[in-house]
Amino acid sequence: MVSDTVIQTEHLTKIFEKGKKREVIALNDVSLEIDRGEVFGLLGPNGAGKTTLIRLLVGLLTPTSGKAWVLGKDVVTDIDDIRQQVALLPQEAGIYERLTARENLIFYGGLYGIPEEILEERADKLLDIVDLREKENYQVKGFSGGMKRKVLVARALIIEPEIIFMDEPTTGVDTIGARVVRTLLKKLSGEKRQTIILTTHDLNEVSELCDRVGILNEGKLIAVGRPSELEEKYKGANLEDIFVGLVTGEGVYGG
Amino acid sequence: MQRRESRFKKDRWLIKKEVKSLLRSRWLILGFIISPMFAWLFQGAFISFVYDQSTGSGARSKVYFTLEDKGEIGESLYRNISLNQFNLNITQMINITWDEGQALIDNRSLTVWVIIPDGFTEAYTNYTGDHPIGTVQMYTNTGVLRARAVALKIKNYINALIDYRPWVKEVRIQEYSISPEATYGHQLAIFLIMITSVLAPAPYVSQSFAGEREKHTLEALLVVPMSRIRILGAKLISGLSLTTIYMFFTVVGVLVYNWSILARAPNPIEAAIFTVNISTIPLLMLCQFLVLLCSIGIGVVISCLAKDQATAESVNSLILLVPTMVIGILGFTGSINQFQGELFGFFVQAIPFTHAVIILEGILTGSGTLLGLLGNISYLLGFTLVFLIIGAKLFDREAIIS
Numbered sequence: 239m240v241s242d243t244v245i246q247t248e249h250l251t252k253i254f255e256k257g258k259k260r261e262v263i264a265l266n267d268v269s270l271e272i273d274r275g276e277v278f279g280l281l282g283p284n285g286a287g288k289t290t291l292i293r294l295l296v297g298l299l300t301p302t303s304g305k306a307w308v309l310g311k312d313v314v315t316d317i318d319d320i321r322q323q324v325a326l327l328p329q330e331a332g333i334y335e336r337l338t339a340r341e342n343l344i345f346y347g348g349l350y351g352i353p354e355e356i357l358e359e360r361a362d363k364l365l366d367i368v369d370l371r372e373k374e375n376y377q378v379k380g381f382s383g384g385m386k387r388k389v390l391v392a393r394a395l396i397i398e399p400e401i402i403f404m405d406e407p408t409t410g411v412d413t414i415g416a417r418v419v420r421t422l423l424k425k426l427s428g429e430k431r432q433t434i435i436l437t438t439h440d441l442n443e444v445s446e447l448c449d450r451v452g453i454l455n456e457g458k459l460i461a462v463g464r465p466s467e468l469e470e471k472y473k474g475a476n477l478e479d480i481f482v483g484l485v486t487g488e489g490v491y492g493g
Numbered sequence: 494m495q496r497r498e499s500r501f502k503k504d505r506w507l508i509k510k511e512v513k514s515l516l517r518s519r520w521l522i523l524g525f526i527i528s529p530m531f532a533w534l535f536q537g538a539f540i541s542f543v544y545d546q547s548t549g550s551g552a553r554s555k556v557y558f559t560l561e562d563k564g565e566i567g568e569s570l571y572r573n574i575s576l577n578q579f580n581l582n583i584t585q586m587i588n589i590t591w592d593e594g595q596a597l598i599d600n601r602s603l604t605v606w607v608i609i610p611d612g613f614t615e616a617y618t619n620y621t622g623d624h625p626i627g628t629v630q631m632y633t634n635t636g637v638l639r640a641r642a643v644a645l646k647i648k649n650y651i652n653a654l655i656d657y658r659p660w661v662k663e664v665r666i667q668e669y670s671i672s673p674e675a676t677y678g679h680q681l682a683i684f685l686i687m688i689t690s691v692l693a694p695a696p697y698v699s700q701s702f703a704g705e706r707e708k709h710t711l712e713a714l715l716v717v718p719m720s721r722i723r724i725l726g727a728k729l730i731s732g733l734s735l736t737t738i739y740m741f742f743t744v745v746g747v748l749v750y751n752w753s754i755l756a757r758a759p760n761p762i763e764a765a766i767f768t769v770n771i772s773t774i775p776l777l778m779l780c781q782f783l784v785l786l787c788s789i790g791i792g793v794v795i796s797c798l799a800k801d802q803a804t805a806e807s808v809n810s811l812i813l814l815v816p817t818m819v820i821g822i823l824g825f826t827g828s829i830n831q832f833q834g835e836l837f838g839f840f841v842q843a844i845p846f847t848h849a850v851i852i853l854e855g856i857l858t859g860s861g862t863l864l865g866l867l868g869n870i871s872y873l874l875g876f877t878l879v880f881l882i883i884g885a886k887l888f889d890r891e892a893i894i895s
Contacts (some may be wrong), residue, residue: 251601296716321718332709349717
């Protein structure tokens, strides 16, 4: 059987300010495999290491020790090749507010060397999907938080990446907007076999979207598996009980 | 009544919160303290420097002397001036020939040159009031405040000295300006170009680096398949292209300035001292470009270290304002090279923008050499390059996104 692993980490560790007073172990010995087409949810309280893991996988940070491969390529030595095929939707609404919605999409795609005609076509489709066609020529600064998120999702998708890293993609989006984003993510993973790694605090979102989840706490990966597998393992406890029990150390008690 | 009190209480709470937040913003407070201080310090430094260079202890200058007259009055004038060098603020009195004096005029390095012509004594002795008397000739570099101040002292002294002869009330002194290029207009150009160009790129550079980090757009930008050095390069090129707008409007500003002078003084020759010579605009633009480039280099380093855009802008202004102020004042008063060999002179020469002023002055007055010009350009570009390399290193750090 041919392995279809697109992300693999081995004992991945990241220590900030190593050897100094302010040393922080942000990620501690994380080994993980994610397959093509999977929607993988990273759960964890604030400061658990979710964003650090994503930043290591897209080459924004360098591992202190351990190894990581994305699409079979080393994140330290082959990062330029990796970046051509991955998109990042950051946690904060990092968007160019003086550009219009369409300009944001086209600009970002242009940085990947995609011809403008193709970008225009893709932008048309994506703006329709995220329901922003009517506002496409408005500067983003006047948009609501939810609309900005939609632009960011569309921006990440315009390059048609093999892997999309989404750091809390529905945070700040209204219920309808969040639904649009989730539907879009399902479509992407189902039809296009795009791999999605998302971090979230919304456990319903995890249940609805994710094929598998990884729970991080204080930099350590403390549980990995399908939601159903975890529920089975912890004797019928729901995902929220499992998460709270593991993270607080109070233990998980099934129903 | 109770309702009213409650409303005031809310107001007080709001005021208290606003003041507390404001007091906790170091840079804002620093700005509140520094802005008025700088405004008055700048004005004080400027006026006191001009005063010092015109009348105070700083108004000392080298004086060249040519005594052609063989008579008693000419020699007496020379002897008295020589004995009173200290009171006349003359640092050194150098005897030169006519040819040597002309050479100094040609290379624009003359400060003050006093000539007592042949037959001066005879003209005074035989003066009957019905024919022109002999004159003392004096060449002064009007671009240097110190030279002008010393020339004025010498003029007054000669007049006072001659005054005891009842038949001569005043010695006639023929004055020549030997540095028509170093006009008020160009002094102003140096001053304004230095000050505005150094500070102009700060908002763009701060927004482009610290601002992107603050708004979290930098993170997504850094994961595109482009090396950080290319991203940095693209940002610098866009910064430079934006500065062309600035340069263009500087030219417009200069033209408007000239027009405003000429509108009040219809005689262009009379107004020339106050206007900027149009033919020097390309030179002004070259110096401005070099200053803008250097300022961008410094701004990149500050911006890569600052937490947010406001901090980057504040630090940039604070760091650049003092040297800019010093260079602006020295450039305006034509004193940029006055302090060579002193500690202050070393500080002045270390500031990269000084070299733009030296280039400008060197070419405008004709005293610059090709080697000197290249040296000054190299210093400015070298300084910029060093800062850009430091900026690139800082931009390449992991901490740039955190």
